[in-house]
Amino acid sequence: MSPALEVHDLTLRFANFVAVNKVSMTVETGSRQAIIGPNGAGKTSLVHALTGAIPSSAGTVSICGIDATRLSQAARVHHGLARTFQINQLFTGLTVLENVLMAILERDGRASIFWRSVAAERVAIDEAKALLELVGLGPQAGARVNALPYGMRRLIEIAIALATRPKVLILDEPAAGVPTTQSEAIFERIAALPRDLTLLFIEHDMNLVFRFAEKITVLVAGEVLTEGPPAAISADERVREVYLGRRGHHAAA
Numbered sequence: 443m444s445p446a447l448e449v450h451d452l453t454l455r456f457a458n459f460v461a462v463n464k465v466s467m468t469v470e471t472g473s474r475q476a477i478i479g480p481n482g483a484g485k486t487s488l489v490h491a492l493t494g495a496i497p498s499s500a501g502t503v504s505i506c507g508i509d510a511t512r513l514s515q516a517a518r519v520h521h522g523l524a525r526t527f528q529i530n531q532l533f534t535g536l537t538v539l540e541n542v543l544m545a546i547l548e549r550d551g552r553a554s555i556f557w558r559s560v561a562a563e564r565v566a567i568d569e570a571k572a573l574l575e576l577v578g579l580g581p582q583a584g585a586r587v588n589a590l591p592y593g594m595r596r597l598i599e600i601a602i603a604l605a606t607r608p609k610v611l612i613l614d615e616p617a618a619g620v621p622t623t624q625s626e627a628i629f630e631r632i633a634a635l636p637r638d639l640t641l642l643f644i645e646h647d648m649n650l651v652f653r654f655a656e657k658i659t660v661l662v663a664g665e666v667l668t669e670g671p672p673a674a675i676s677a678d679e680r681v682r683e684v685y686l687g688r689r690g691h692h693a694a695a
């Protein structure tokens with residue numbers, strides 16, 4: 443089986459600045475992989491390049507064996523690649539269910555069209571409820587987003603990303619902005635997602651990374667420093683050095 447993601451020499455330049463420099467990595471189907479690295483290492487930029495949010499400058503990306511390098515972000519979503527964002531993007535005045543429902547309708551190309559039938563509406567609502575159950579927010583479906591704690595809001599974003607029916611889900615700091623006491627619960631929900639869904643996540647909290655990742659890719663100054671299973675990464679002197687701040691600064695292009 444083709445890997446969920448296969449990346450070769452992926453490069454992303456901003457003007458004269460190289461944010462992602464010849465990154466090659468493989469994410470196996472059904473695996474849970476983490477990308478770690480200091481602030482400014484290029485993690486989010488790499489996600490932009492993977493998803494096509496920003497066109498890459500060089501290199502290739504395959505999604506489940508399909509060359510996606512020249513595909514738009516929407517086409518990559520269509521091929522099964524979804525993402526969540528480091529900063530959340532919800533309609534806080536709407537209910538949890540309405541937020542997920544909008545994502546489903548958008549997927550089906552019906553966002554701006556009046557629903558054709560009550561039956562179709564019912565199907566979409568049931569699907570939204572099922573997605574909320576998957577992230578543990580069934581009981582909160584009818585609550586307004588702005589009435590919920592931030593940790594729950596972050597789970598809504600995952601449900602929204604799942605509405606595109608992804609094979610691969612990229613989570614950019616899914617627990618960012620959430621008190622440490624709630625971040626573990628978020629990761630437990632993520633870990634409980636269906637096993638056939640491939641997960642690639644960015645996270646700064648090493649306890650969470652070592653607990654939930656099967657493989658870790660360490661990004662420093664836009665480049666892959668090393669990758670491997672948690673035990674190897676935690677024992678790696680070079681990785682420790684990065685987190686003590688002696689490395690990790692970018693070179694100009």
Ligand SMILES: Nc1ncnc2c1ncn2[C@@H]1O[C@H](COP(=O)(O)OP(=O)(O)OP(=O)(O)O)[C@@H](O)[C@H]1O
Pocket residue numbers: 456459461479480481482483484485486487488528692
């Ligand atoms: N649109 C842009 N234009 C120019 N430079 C950018 C742009 N976006 C990001 N950068 C730069 O690219 C580098 C990598 O940024 P990026 O956001 O990818 O880092 P990160 O690893 O996600 O950091 P963090 O852990 O803080 O989220 C940073 O130096 C940043 O200033």
Ligand SMILES: [Mg+2]
Pocket residue numbers: 485486487528
């Ligand atoms: Mg980032």
